[in-house]
Amino acid sequence: xxxxxxxxxxxxxxYIVEQLLARGDAVTVFARGDYPELAASGAxxxxxxxxxWPAVDQACKGMDTVFHVAARAGVWGPxxxxxxxxxxxxxxxxxxxxQNSVRKLIYTxxxxxxxxxxxxxxxxxxxxxxxxxxxxxxxxKARGEQLxxxxxxxxxxxxxxxxxxxxxxxxxxxxxxxxxxxxKSGTLPQVGDGTNKVDLTYVEDAALAHLLAADALEPxxxxxxxxxxxxxxxxxxxxxxxKSLLQELNLPGVRMTLPLPVARAIGAxxxxxxxxxxxxxxxRLTRFLASELAQSHYYDISRAQKDFGYVPQFxxxxxxxxxxxxxxxx
Numbered sequence: 046x047x048x049x050x051x052x053x054x055x056x057x058x059x060y061i062v063e064q065l066l067a068r069g070d071a072v073t074v075f076a077r078g079d080y081p082e083l084a085a086s087g088a089x090x091x092x093x094x095x096x097x098w099p100a101v102d103q104a105c106k107g108m109d110t111v112f113h114v115a116a117r118a119g120v121w122g123p124x125x126x127x128x129x130x131x132x133x134x135x136x137x138x139x140x141x142x143x144q145n146s147v148r149k150l151i152y153t154x155x156x157x158x159x160x161x162x163x164x165x166x167x168x169x170x171x172x173x174x175x176x177x178x179x180x181x182x183x184x185x186k187a188r189g190e191q192l193x194x195x196x197x198x199x200x201x202x203x204x205x206x207x208x209x210x211x212x213x214x215x216x217x218x219x220x221x222x223x224x225x226x227x228x229k230s231g232t233l234p235q236v237g238d239g240t241n242k243v244d245l246t247y248v249e250d251a252a253l254a255h256l257l258a259a260d261a262l263e264p265x266x267x268x269x270x271x272x273x274x275x276x277x278x279x280x281x282x283x284x285x286x287x288k289s290l291l292q293e294l295n296l297p298g299v300r301m302t303l304p305l306p307v308a309r310a311i312g313a314x315x316x317x318x319x320x321x322x323x324x325x326x327x328x329r330l331t332r333f334l335a336s337e338l339a340q341s342h343y344y345d346i347s348r349a350q351k352d353f354g355y356v357p358q359f360x361x362x363x364x365x366x367x368x369x370x371x372x373x374x375x
Contacts, residue, residue, distance in 0.1 A: 046070040046259075049108045049147075051095055051138065052115030053088070054080040056218045057153065057209070060252035061112055062088055068256075075104045076115070095134030098141075105141035110149040110259055113138045113193075116186065118219065120334045121319065121327040124181050131185035135192055143200040149262045150204040151255055152193040156244075156274060156344055157183035157337075158208065164241070164341040170272050170348055180333035190272065197270035205258050205268050209275040210344060214248035214364060215371035225372075228291050232329055234301045236308040237339030239284035244276035244343040247364035250357045251275060254349065261353035273349040279361045280343035293369055308335035 048065055052058040053074030065072045066087050073089040074080065084090050093100030095115050105111060117130035135152070142150050159165075160183055161175035174191075178184035190206045197204040213220050227233035254275045261268045284299070291298055303311070312335045315328035349355040359367070 046110055047073075047108050048110045048112060048259075049073045049075055049104055050112045050114060051075045052113075054078050054083065055114065056216060057212055057248060057251055058112075058114040059083070059216070060248050061114065061255050062086075064249075064252050064256055073104065073108070075101075095137055096129050098137050101134075101137040102141045102144060105138075105145045105147055108142075108145065108147050110151070111138060111142055111147055112151045112153070112255055112259070114153045114255075116153065116189075117182070119182055119327060120180055120331050121316075122181065127181040127185040128188075131182075132188045132192070135189035139192060139196045139202070139204075142202050143196070146200075147202060149259055150193060150196070150202060151259050151262065152190060152204065152206045153255070154190045154193075154206045154208045154272065155183065155186050156208045156210045156342065158187035158190055160333075160337070160342065162336045162340075165344065166242070166341050167343060167345050169345040170274060178333075179336075180331065183333075194270055194272065198264075203262055203264055203269045205262050205270070206272040207254055207258060207275050207349075208272060208344075209246040209251040209254065210244040210342070212246045212248050212251050214368050217248070217368075221368070221372070224287060224290075225294070225296060227329075228296045228298070231297060231300055233287075233299055234303045234308070234330070235284050235299045235338075236303050236335050237284075237305050239282070239302070241283055241339060241341040242280040242343055243283040243341065244278075244280045245361070246276045247357070247359050247361075247368075250277065250359055250364075253358060254355045257353045257355050258349075267352045271348075271352070273352070273355075274344035274346050275349060275355065276344060276346055277357045277359070277361050277364065278346050279357075280341075281361060283338075290365075290369075294372060303335075305335060305339040308339065311335075
């Protein structure tokens with residue numbers, strides 16, 4: 046396989062690159078930064094922005110498969126920054142795939158594309174997109190996903206969208222660092238009664254799912270044009286899990302508990318303040334984040350198991366052991 050990985054220098058992207066290289070595929074990384082360690086491992090590096098059409102078009106030349114992992118993540122920021130990367134950038138990737146006769150496109154989406162401020166308990170891929178969103182990230186990721194699915198079967202391109210939930214593990218740059226930083230500063234609140242169950246996805250298994258889906262992606266297969274939830278299949282009661290993690294790392298525990306309505310009111314006030322005064326960075330709490338912290342969201346992964354043989358290689362316990370060892374060593 047001649048594979049292009051957008052965002053290949055990022056957290057998930059790098060694991061996908063490493064797994065592709067390990068099995069002998071030819072890999073090109075398309076990213077804004079420079080990653081000499083990936084070049085030393087055998088990948089070809091192409092620097093560029095997915096909003097730059099000529100750069101994207103050039104990067105896709107000669108490729109069999111594109112893993113589109115690059116995205117603008119976060120719970121706060123200007124609409125243009127999310128739309129530019131997650132929608133315009135995805136549109137550029139699709140157009141470049143079609144222009145250059147790329148056969149397969151695997152898109153990294155998120156379960157948040159269907160989050161509607163209610164608890165999701167074992168829902169499957171038939172669950173609809175909500176009518177409105179409280180965050181630009183899930184809204185623009187949903188638009189990107191819809192573009193990818195609509196492109197399936199056009200000009201010989203076949204596509205699939207994967208929705209890994211809360212990716213974590215060694216080298217995490219987003220999820221765990223945010224939790225640990227809030228704990229260290231004493232600003233990590235428990236939202237809700239602490240009984241909500243949440244799916245997590247260990248990064249090596251998230252990457253494996255991308256390779257399995259790519260291998261099964263053929264015209265007429267059930268994978269073509271489909272979306273799939275990805276996780277470890279072992280949802281955890283998230284607040285006891287977080288508290289245990291903090292204890293293992295000898296970090297301060299959770300010092301306050303907020304009912305969901307109170308947390309959402311605080312989030313709304315912070316959002317208004319950031320908007321009115323043009324404050325930089327992200328609010329510590331938003332309405333979307335409050336709902337995510339307080340409600341259950343775990344998903345049925347049986348369709349991925351059936352259609353392309355996704356079976357997590359790590360239990361949550363094994364994944365935690367590997368992650369703790371990494372965190373304690375860094």
